[in-house]
Amino acid sequence: MNEIRIFCPATIANVSCGFDVLGLCLDNVGDEMVIRKTGNGKVTISRIEGQDLPLDPEKNVAGVAALAMLKALGSVQGFDIDIYKKIKPGSGIGSSAASAAGAVFGINKLLGEPLSVKELIPFAMEGEELASGALHADNVAPALLGGFSLVRSYEPLDVVKLHTPGALYASIIHPQIEVKTADARSVLKHSVPLKKAIQQWGNVGGLVSGLYTEDYDLIARSLHDGIIEPLRSLLIPRFMEVKEAALTAGALGSGISGSGPSIFALSKGEDTAKKVAEAMAGVYADSDVAFDIHISGINPEGVRVLS
Ligand code: HSE
Numbered sequence: 201m202n203e204i205r206i207f208c209p210a211t212i213a214n215v216s217c218g219f220d221v222l223g224l225c226l227d228n229v230g231d232e233m234v235i236r237k238t239g240n241g242k243v244t245i246s247r248i249e250g251q252d253l254p255l256d257p258e259k260n261v262a263g264v265a266a267l268a269m270l271k272a273l274g275s276v277q278g279f280d281i282d283i284y285k286k287i288k289p290g291s292g293i294g295s296s297a298a299s300a301a302g303a304v305f306g307i308n309k310l311l312g313e314p315l316s317v318k319e320l321i322p323f324a325m326e327g328e329e330l331a332s333g334a335l336h337a338d339n340v341a342p343a344l345l346g347g348f349s350l351v352r353s354y355e356p357l358d359v360v361k362l363h364t365p366g367a368l369y370a371s372i373i374h375p376q377i378e379v380k381t382a383d384a385r386s387v388l389k390h391s392v393p394l395k396k397a398i399q400q401w402g403n404v405g406g407l408v409s410g411l412y413t414e415d416y417d418l419i420a421r422s423l424h425d426g427i428i429e430p431l432r433s434l435l436i437p438r439f440m441e442v443k444e445a446a447l448t449a450g451a452l453g454s455g456i457s458g459s460g461p462s463i464f465a466l467s468k469g470e471d472t473a474k475k476v477a478e479a480m481a482g483v484y485a486d487s488d489v490a491f492d493i494h495i496s497g498i499n500p501e502g503v504r505v506l507s
Contacts, residue, residue, distance in 0.1 A: 203236040204309050205506040208302030209346075209499050210287045211294035212370060212464050213338040216425040216455035217403035221351045223294075223338035226370060227499040231285050231298045232506065233262070235306035238278035243267055250285035257281075261296040262303035265327030269304045272323065273314060279307055289331075290378030292462035293494075297339030300327025305344060305503040317344050317502070321359055332381035332459075339458060346502035348411055364498045365414040369473035371451070373442060373480040374462040376490040379435050384459035387431050396426050416452055416468045423453020423466065436461045441483045449479035470495070 209230040215222040231250075238244070243257045243266045257263025262281055270277070281303060287295040304320040304327075324340035341349035341359045348362040392400075406422035409415070433439040433456060442463050446454040450472045451465035465480065467473040473495050484491045 201310055203234065204306045205232065205234045206302055206306050207231075207504050207506055208233055208298035208305075209343055209502060210494075211297055211339045211342045211458075212372070213294060213336070213458035214425070214428065214456070215348070215407065216423045216429070216453060217400055217407055218338070218350070219425070219428045220336050220338055222348065222404065222407070223342040224348045224364070224370070225342040225346045225499040225502050226293070226372075226494070226496040228496045229287065229293065229372070229494045231283060231287055231295075231302065233284065233299070233302040233306060234282040235303070235310060236280050237310055238280050240278045241276045242278050243270065244278070244280045245283065246280050247282040248285060249283070251289060253283070253285070253289070259330075260299070261327035261331050262299040264330045265300040265324050266303040266307055268326040269307060269315075269320065269323035273311070275311065277311065279310070288374070288378075290380055291374050292379065292456065292458040292460045293372060293374070294339035294343060294458060296328055296331035297324065297343045300324040301340045301343035301503055303327070309505065318359060320344055322357060332385065334381070334385060342502065344502050346500045347498060350408065362408060363412045364500060365411060365416070365419075367416075367468050368419075368498050369467050369470050370494075370496050370498065371446065371465045371467065371473045371477035371480060372457055372462050372494040372496070373477070373484065374492040374494075375437050375484060376492070377437070377461050379459060379461045381459040384432055384435060387435070388428065389431070392427055399424070399426050419466070420452035423455065425455055429455055432456055432460055436463065437489050438483055438487065439463060442480050445479040445483050446476045449476045451476045470497070
């Protein structure tokens with residue numbers, strides 16, 4: 201195999217209670233990427249459609265992830281990458297993670313899979329670090345593994361793929377403003393009152409348990425974030441109104457997708473997810489906030505080969 205075309209999915213990081221440790225993979229929102237072997241021993245990016253992003257591999261998340269992986273493998277194989285961006289950078293649904301995860305996944309396939317998909321995560325994280333200034337895995341892990349991922353530990357890296365209930369759907373609204381992850385991280389406090397920490401880790405445990413037991417009420421009770429959301433929601437137009445509209449329309453929970461500005465809601469069943477999306481859109485429709493909307497199931501497999 202000398203060339204591969206792949207789908208690189210969008211992801212929702214944090215999932216309310218799990219800042220930097222929880223993420224989920226979307227099914228029908230994502231980029232495409234074509235990667236081909238070359239004989240020049242270099243990583244090159246020939247084409248990026250859909251967004252104005254650097255072609256220099258050392259300044260591009262896909263290039264940085266690819267270079268990190270090839271260096272670790274001691275490989276001198278050259279690769280050329282085309283990226284067809286559909287996920288907008290700064291949207292909060294894992295644009296940089298999709299590119300970083302796609303690059304390492306595709307190159308691994310073309311090299312005959314010397315690494316397991318889990319072993320690709322640290323290299324994709326290096327791409328993420330270029331974009332956000334922080335080594336976080338809660339987008340790249342679900343992009344690579346599919347479903348829900350838990351980063352149990354960063355040092356050493358220990359990522360666990362969680363069970364995903366089949367009826368879970370995501371509704372996402374993306375107000376057309378850009379919030380850089382680095383900026384959204386700079387508004388955070390570096391210490392957490394014990395009382396808030398107790399609530400938060402109770403919710404993380406509750407959410408993980410609810411996913412495994414497919415207990416949608418427990419999932420709903422656990423989708424809360426008392427630490428990050430109060431600070432970051434100030435960066436997002438009409439956040440509380442959108443969230444309340446989603447909950448009133450029947451969502452199990454709603455919060456900031458990754459570092460925002462996208463707002464996500466999780467629902468039981470696609471019909472409810474559609475109603476929730478309409479309700480969220482209704483808040484922006486009577487304002488001057490332009491927006492995109494997505495409704496998606498949870499993608500069980502992550503990055504996938506198209507041809
Ligand atoms: N956990 C990261 C953050 C995700 O919230 O900053 C960024 O998409």
